[in-house]
Amino acid sequence: MSEPERSIFLSGPMGVGKSSVARALAERLGRPLVDLDARIEAEAGQPIPAIFEREGETGFRRREADTAIATLAEPPAVVALGGGTVTQTPVRRRLLAEGILISLEAPLAVLLERVGGGEGRPLLEGAPEARLSALLAERAPAYAECHARVDAQGNPEGIAARVAAVATEARVPVPLGLQSYVVEIGLGYRHRLAERLAAFGRPVLVADPNTVRYRDELAPPRAVQVTLDEGEANKTVDAVARIWDEALDAGVDRRAIVVAVGGGVVGDLAGFAAASLLRGVAFGQVPTTLLAMVDSSVGGKTGFNRRAGKNLVGAFHQPAFVLCDPEVLGTLERAERIAGLAEVVKSAWLEGEGAVAALERDAEALLAGESEATIGAIRRSVATKARIVAEDAREKGVRMHLNLGHTVGHGLEAAAGYGALRHGEAVALGMVAAMRVGLAAGTAERPDAERMERLLARLGLPIDLDPRLDDAVWPFVQSDKKRQGDRVRFVVPGAPGRVAVQPMTVASVRAAVEGS
Numbered sequence: 001m002s003e004p005e006r007s008i009f010l011s012g013p014m015g016v017g018k019s020s021v022a023r024a025l026a027e028r029l030g031r032p033l034v035d036l037d038a039r040i041e042a043e044a045g046q047p048i049p050a051i052f053e054r055e056g057e058t059g060f061r062r063r064e065a066d067t068a069i070a071t072l073a074e075p076p077a078v079v080a081l082g083g084g085t086v087t088q089t090p091v092r093r094r095l096l097a098e099g100i101l102i103s104l105e106a107p108l109a110v111l112l113e114r115v116g117g118g119e120g121r122p123l124l125e126g127a128p129e130a131r132l133s134a135l136l137a138e139r140a141p142a143y144a145e146c147h148a149r150v151d152a153q154g155n156p157e158g159i160a161a162r163v164a165a166v167a168t169e170a171r172v173p174v175p176l177g178l179q180s181y182v183v184e185i186g187l188g189y190r191h192r193l194a195e196r197l198a199a200f201g202r203p204v205l206v207a208d209p210n211t212v213r214y215r216d217e218l219a220p221p222r223a224v225q226v227t228l229d230e231g232e233a234n235k236t237v238d239a240v241a242r243i244w245d246e247a248l249d250a251g252v253d254r255r256a257i258v259v260a261v262g263g264g265v266v267g268d269l270a271g272f273a274a275a276s277l278l279r280g281v282a283f284g285q286v287p288t289t290l291l292a293m294v295d296s297s298v299g300g301k302t303g304f305n306r307r308a309g310k311n312l313v314g315a316f317h318q319p320a321f322v323l324c325d326p327e328v329l330g331t332l333e334r335a336e337r338i339a340g341l342a343e344v345v346k347s348a349w350l351e352g353e354g355a356v357a358a359l360e361r362d363a364e365a366l367l368a369g370e371s372e373a374t375i376g377a378i379r380r381s382v383a384t385k386a387r388i389v390a391e392d393a394r395e396k397g398v399r400m401h402l403n404l405g406h407t408v409g410h411g412l413e414a415a416a417g418y419g420a421l422r423h424g425e426a427v428a429l430g431m432v433a434a435m436r437v438g439l440a441a442g443t444a445e446r447p448d449a450e451r452m453e454r455l456l457a458r459l460g461l462p463i464d465l466d467p468r469l470d471d472a473v474w475p476f477v478q479s480d481k482k483r484q485g486d487r488v489r490f491v492v493p494g495a496p497g498r499v500a501v502q503p504m505t506v507a508s509v510r511a512a513v514e515g516s
């Protein structure tokens with residue numbers, strides 16, 4: 001199902017050509033054109049310098065925010081923003097969530113030539129070059145948060161054509177200031193790797209035996225190629241050391257980039273190697289399992305397992321890019337693909353009614369692995385994760401919600417012996433358990449629980465929780481690393497879009513799960 005059309009917002013510094021590109025783009029797409037500054041002037045009945053004089057920059061920014069947000073209620077348009085509009089975080093995040101935000105870019109010298117002496121531009125008064133350069137530096141974290149950055153050199157029609165092309169793609173921005181990146185989702189997109197690598201030094205491409213075919217197909221001649229042993233049992237510090245050593249033996253420097261071409265195991269290991277190699281080099285992701293596309297490749301958690309448990313040593317290290325190409329799912333075992341759908345259900349439940357209804361609508365197509373439904377599901381799941389990660393990159397609050405189904409799921413997975421139950425299968429069963437806790441806590445109603453189980457079952461995921469609940473499960477729940485003292489921070493669901501984190505003893509979780 002294609003997404004409803006959204007307005008396209010053009011951002012970027014003064015002089016980059018937002019108005020002329022917007023005019024060309026509006027013409028090309030047959031959409032209404034909104035020039036934000038012109039609209040503000042018309043509504044205020046005075047030119048911008050006069051607004052600055054009478055109301056100060058604060059007054060102008062208030063008008064700008066209101067006018068920009070108001071366009072979201074209008075039919076899809078092309079909107080030329082002011083240079084500073086996106087510096088207001090709430091405005092920027094709304095435009096990112098409900099529109100398509102494009103940053104136009106050009107070198108300082110080009111911008112200076114276009115703004116001339118800075119007449120009519122209050123922020124440049126006096127010393128245009130120094131002021132523009134300072135403004136660019138100050139606004140860089142805001143401009144970095146966008147669906148795409150487009151080179152604004154050349155004629156407006158050519159630039160508009162480039163904007164129109166990226167605006168139709170499935171791109172999900174993960175807005176984290178200067179650490180922002182875009183998850184690009186589409187058939188054949190793995191072949192964009194060469195283009196993405198151009199900005200970095202020597203690439204170190206990491207795969208496992210099942211994904212070497214993609215790594216070899218994509219590796220440029222100068223790449224260092226590392227092949228790790230497959231699977232969760234090999235998610236160890238020794239595997240990380242293999243990446244360090246092979247990269248260092250090849251003589252990489254700090255401009256190097258480590259790229260994971262694989263599932264969540266390869267991604268977590270390569271990400272940690274990147275975070276620590278030479279005290280941190282860049283990292284890129286070409287996820288090859290559905291789980292890695294919708295979950296592990298986004299958000300910057302990296303690490304490996306220790307004797308005491310999974311993922312107990314790691315670091316936050318955000319990727320520079322994520323290329324999700326559903327074509328590679330064609331070689332993935334069906335059961336692995338289905339396991340990834342558990343995280344899709346989880347995200348939809350966190351997002352709300354619309355996302356759950358979309359999954360219910362697409363369930364059969366997803367089970368069959370149809371591309372359009374798969375791209376839509378990846379896009380929606382990543383958007384949910386991106387929204388949550390942007391709010392709480394280091395898991396101090398709302399990011400805990402992403403653990404829905406993972407507390408009991410982790411216990412089931414560990415008790416079965418890692419590898420016996422796939423992570424996604426354990427999460428599906430963990431969500432069934434979490435719903436029982438929700439019923440006992442009164443946050444969920446019986447129809448919510450039945451709806452979730454029905455959806456999981458339609459997607460081929462296990463829901464037969466009772467036969468799997470034995471005494472061995474609970475000590476692993478107790479050792480969950482998200483515990484606080486003797487309590488685990490349990491994510492309790494209700495209807496779609498309603499979840500809460502409650503500190504609970506394992507005994508009370510167990511009573512709720514076993515008691516119903």
Ligand SMILES: NC(=O)c1ccc[n+]([C@@H]2O[C@H](COP(=O)([O-])OP(=O)(O)OC[C@H]3O[C@@H](n4cnc5c(N)ncnc54)[C@H](O)[C@@H]3O)[C@@H](O)[C@H]2O)c1
Pocket residue numbers: 208209210211230231232235262263264265266268288289290291292295296297298299300301302310311328329330331332333336423
């Ligand atoms: N970092 C995070 O935020 C995060 C989030 C969720 C899960 N994880 C981690 O992710 C891991 C699970 O990820 P996973 O399910 O992708 O496991 P995985 O990497 O072990 O991949 C599953 C299996 O599929 C094979 N495979 C991968 N891509 C393939 C392809 N295209 N064709 C054929 N075979 C292919 C792999 O070799 C492996 O055997 C766990 O270690 C979990 O802790 C991390």
